[in-house]
Amino acid sequence: MYKKIQYYGDFDALLEKVGFFQDSLLREIEIISRGYVSKDNKMFGDIDPYDMRMIFHSQYAGGCCIDIIFHDVIKYSFIAAYEIVVNLDYDENDTVIYLSQPGTQARSFVKCKSLQYRVHRSGLLGRKLLLGSPIPTDNSCMTSVLDDTWLQCDSCSDAWEANLTQEFTQCPSCGLIYVNPLFSPKKKQGTDYD
Numbered sequence: 001m002y003k004k005i006q007y008y009g010d011f012d013a014l015l016e017k018v019g020f021f022q023d024s025l026l027r028e029i030e031i032i033s034r035g036y037v038s039k040d041n042k043m044f045g046d047i048d049p050y051d052m053r054m055i056f057h058s059q060y061a062g063g064c065c066i067d068i069i070f071h072d073v074i075k076y077s078f079i080a081a082y083e084i085v086v087n088l089d090y091d092e093n094d095t096v097i098y099l100s101q102p103g104t105q106a107r108s109f110v111k112c113k114s115l116q117y118r119v120h121r122s123g124l125l126g127r128k129l130l131l132g133s134p135i136p137t138d139n140s141c142m143t144s145v146l147d148d149t150w151l152q153c154d155s156c157s158d159a160w161e162a163n164l165t166q167e168f169t170q171c172p173s174c175g176l177i178y179v180n181p182l183f184s185p186k187k188k189q190g191t192d193y194d
């Protein structure tokens with residue numbers, strides 16, 4: 001169940017629940033437009049707002065996963081930061097969440113009409129992504145094909161058995177994600193790629 005943040009008190013309750021985001025990192029960001037181009041090539045909702053979702057991983061209280069949804073995103077800015085401090089502010093009727101790096105002027109923010117959150121205990125932690133699909137590494141690292149199903153990571157030399165129905169494959173040792181050279185598109189339904 002998601003909880004709405006409508007007042008500073010709601011935000012303070014979130015901060016207390018997750019240890020003020022100490023020992024946490026921003027793991028995933030998803031930004032989705034409500035607009036789209038239909039299969040018969042018509043555009044819908046091109047001036048509709050965006051929605052955003054963020055997933056944080058935290059070591060607080062034995063580990064937790066914080067899921068925040070931002071509705072009607074008006075503006076956002078991101079600066080990559082290893083350590084963050086999360087603050088809330090209101091700008092006229094809009095809610096603004098700031099993700100600041102301690103001791104610097106660098107500030108990421110999301111300005112939106114409303115937001116809500118939920119906190120999961122440690123079950124959702126780990127390398128697996130909660131949102132979207134994995135992003136493959138650039139082509140400076142490759143996988144070597146060892147036989148019909150086995151691949152070897154060029155970065156750490158570990159070998160693993162690939163799932164032939166998945167387009168991406170991950171080295172279980174170092175975590176790099178590759179485009180699966182053994183992927184067979186015929187085994188996957190419903191996705192077209194050029």
Ligand SMILES: [Zn+2]
Binds near residue numbers: 153154156157158175
């Ligand atoms: Zn590896």
